[in-house]
Amino acid sequence: VQLVESGGGLVQPGGSLRLSCAASGFTFSRADMNWYRQAPGKEREWVATITRDGGSTNYADSVKGRFTISRDNAKNTVYLQMNSLKPEDTAVYYCNAPLSGRQWRRDYWGQGTQVTVSP
Numbered sequence: 001v002q003l004v005e006s007g008g009g010l011v012q013p014g015g016s017l018r019l020s021c022a023a024s025g026f027t028f029s030r031a032d033m034n035w036y037r038q039a040p041g042k043e044r045e046w047v048a049t050i051t052r053d054g055g056s057t058n059y060a061d062s063v064k065g066r067f068t069i070s071r072d073n074a075k076n077t078v079y080l081q082m083n084s085l086k087p088e089d090t091a092v093y094y095c096n097a098p099l100s101g102r103q104w105r106r107d108y109w110g111q112g113t114q115v116t117v118s119p
Contacts, residue, residue: 021095
């Protein structure tokens, strides 16, 4: 299993970024996918979830109305569109695939991509 995030960078407050996470090594279309983030000195926190068919999404209150999670199962990629960015959105953003079988469950993570929101 491999998850590779991209699209992070430095952006001014009020700006936008689109993160991508390219997945491989598992049947992407059968997996719900998540985005998490971790700010300096803080615990990793959940940001958003999208179901395997893209039919349902859920967001943390802190990003609701500003971020949009989406996926393209033909490209094995999940996205996070981030608008109206705030300095408090500064963090390393991680793609997460919670995979399971009959008697196992494991969380897979990407390496993360840094998002910095600063004037």
